[in-house]
Amino acid sequence: MSTWTADEMMTVAASRSLRDGQVCFVGIGLPSTAANLARRLHAPGLVLVYESGTIGTEPDELPLSIGDGILADSALSLVGVPEIFNYWLQSGRIDVGFLSGAQIDRFANINTTVIGEYDEPSVRLPGSGGAPEIAASCREVIVVMRQRLRAFVSQVDFVTSVGHGSGPGDRGRLGLRGAGPVRVITDLGVLEPDPESAELVLTAVHPDVTVEQVRSETGWELEISADLRITAPPTEQELSTLRGLRTVGVAS
Amino acid sequence: MAKIASSKIQSLPQAVSELVHDGDVVALEGFTHLIPFAAGHEIIRQGRRDLTLVRMTPDLVYDRMIGAGCARKLVFSWGGNPGVGSLHRMRDALASGWPVPLEIEEHSHAGMANRYVAGASGLPFAVLRGYAGTELPEHTDTISTVTCPFTGEELAAVAALNPDVTVVHAQRADRAGNVQLWGILGVQKEAVLAARRAIVTVEEIVDELTPVPGAVVLPAWVLDAVAVAPRGAAPSYAHGYYDRDNAAYRAWDTVSRDREKFSAWLEKLQEDAS
Numbered sequence: 093m094s095t096w097t098a099d100e101m102m103t104v105a106a107s108r109s110l111r112d113g114q115v116c117f118v119g120i121g122l123p124s125t126a127a128n129l130a131r132r133l134h135a136p137g138l139v140l141v142y143e144s145g146t147i148g149t150e151p152d153e154l155p156l157s158i159g160d161g162i163l164a165d166s167a168l169s170l171v172g173v174p175e176i177f178n179y180w181l182q183s184g185r186i187d188v189g190f191l192s193g194a195q196i197d198r199f200a201n202i203n204t205t206v207i208g209e210y211d212e213p214s215v216r217l218p219g220s221g222g223a224p225e226i227a228a229s230c231r232e233v234i235v236v237m238r239q240r241l242r243a244f245v246s247q248v249d250f251v252t253s254v255g256h257g258s259g260p261g262d263r264g265r266l267g268l269r270g271a272g273p274v275r276v277i278t279d280l281g282v283l284e285p286d287p288e289s290a291e292l293v294l295t296a297v298h299p300d301v302t303v304e305q306v307r308s309e310t311g312w313e314l315e316i317s318a319d320l321r322i323t324a325p326p327t328e329q330e331l332s333t334l335r336g337l338r339t340v341g342v343a344s
Numbered sequence: 345m346a347k348i349a350s351s352k353i354q355s356l357p358q359a360v361s362e363l364v365h366d367g368d369v370v371a372l373e374g375f376t377h378l379i380p381f382a383a384g385h386e387i388i389r390q391g392r393r394d395l396t397l398v399r400m401t402p403d404l405v406y407d408r409m410i411g412a413g414c415a416r417k418l419v420f421s422w423g424g425n426p427g428v429g430s431l432h433r434m435r436d437a438l439a440s441g442w443p444v445p446l447e448i449e450e451h452s453h454a455g456m457a458n459r460y461v462a463g464a465s466g467l468p469f470a471v472l473r474g475y476a477g478t479e480l481p482e483h484t485d486t487i488s489t490v491t492c493p494f495t496g497e498e499l500a501a502v503a504a505l506n507p508d509v510t511v512v513h514a515q516r517a518d519r520a521g522n523v524q525l526w527g528i529l530g531v532q533k534e535a536v537l538a539a540r541r542a543i544v545t546v547e548e549i550v551d552e553l554t555p556v557p558g559a560v561v562l563p564a565w566v567l568d569a570v571a572v573a574p575r576g577a578a579p580s581y582a583h584g585y586y587d588r589d590n591a592a593y594r595a596w597d598t599v600s601r602d603r604e605k606f607s608a609w610l611e612k613l614q615e616d617a618s
Binding site for chain 2: 120121143144145146155156157158159160161163164170171172173174177178181182205210216218219220221222223224225228229250251252253254257262263266267268269339340
């Protein structure tokens with residue numbers, strides 16, 4: 093019987109959410125690991141696009157940044173930064189935006205800017221990067237981040253990237269053309285927006301995780317889906333492939 | 345005064361001394377790749393002050409320049425140490441004003457990229473689908489909206505960026521100062537063409553620029569100075585010359601976290617030059 097960490101379960105679950113043949117705009121960190129795992133398993137035809145302008149890249153190790161040389165070496169096409177955002181993302185050519193964040197709220201709005209007030213923050217985060225337009229323009233968005241009470245809040249301190257705004261219909265009113273976040277995959281389970289309220293509800297828990305555990309790490313009254321699923325545990329193949337992924341230039 | 349092609353190639357200290365002035369709006373570009381570290385270090389050594397530093401991803405190079413007290417203001421879209429964590433010198437300047445207070449003007453990548461495009465195109469602003477529903481427009485006065493005259497649709501507008509000086513690093517130049525760069529292209533072409541003055545550092549000078557697939561060539565006549573700076577992008581990388589030093593990016597975290605360690609690093613930078 094194999095064992096795994098909560099992070100490994102999260103990355104495996106996130107990789108499963110990507111389908112073969114999709115075109116995926118990948119954020120660095122957890123999303124990049126999960127997308128590269130998916131490409132080695134069930135989705136060999138997954139097209140990876142990074143904001144550095146690398147289109148159809150097939151790195152044999154994980155990049156540390158979104159612009160590592162390994163992404164350029166293995167890319168089908170290399171374009172400049174204005175072009176990747178204008179011609180490829182803004183035009184609606186990307187199926188899935190794969191994001192992470194420091195804070196997410198009940199409507200899946202994401203904060204990567206500040207904790208606290210903008211002018212006098214308690215923590216200054218890196219900022220927007222490509223995320224606001226990825227969240228706006230991809231056909232759908234998948235978020236992967238660790239579920240902690242300080243990160244899963246009722247309302248984010250700062251809206252860096254819009255999820256479902258303040259509720260149903262907001263994306264349309266704002267002129268956002270993609271569907272927005274369809275799934276949030278954490279180290280405890282999976283949350284999805286309720287079709288009526290657009291609020292994130294718990295639709296799956298990972299093996300050995302209780303609903304109470306998830307609720308205790310969520311900053312709003314988390315609704316539980318009537319047909320709550322239990323995530324299938326990682327297979328031997330998923331785990332061995334994940335553990336075999338090496339980051340460029342980093343000793344294991 | 346007319347630009348004479350043969351005078352374009354000069355030393356980096358000379359280029360910085362003549363073309364980068366206190367109080368200038370300065371853009372050092374290079375998106376993870378070809379980051380002009382040698383030029384950033386030279387600006388630190390020459391003690392430039394009150395600069396408005398513009399860059400999509402401030403990275404270690406601006407963490408160092410901010411820590412050294414070169415900057416009054418930072419215009420940016422993502423301020424972190426990629427894959428590692430925070431830029432602690434930038435955070436310290438914002439939170440505590442050390443060594444000098446730092447203002448910020450914050451955008452998204454798409455916004456910054458389009459600001460350079462507008463600047464390079466001789467337009468006052470650029471149009472994009474962006475920022476709708478986010479809180480940045482409340483804090484950044486170079487973000488606004490514009491109504492499409494054809495469809496009536498409301499879109500985001502961002503003010504053009506026209507730096508006083510743009511500095512980029514490239515693989516090579518010929519003896520006339522024509523520059524060739526390839527690999528991840530970033531926003532360097534736009535940043536150079538948007539600027540009033542441009543400095544390029546290169547890995548080497550060659551007799552002839554043999555064509556490379558997908559390369560950008562910047563003609564000498566849009567540049568003011570070309571300086572040879574071997575490994576001038578390290579610890580970032582120069583495609584075809586050397587790899588990104590990911591260990592150095594990780595090691596910077598420890599130095600950046602601590603004012604004393606950073607000050608020791610800064611002292612060493614000055615000593616290495618003399």
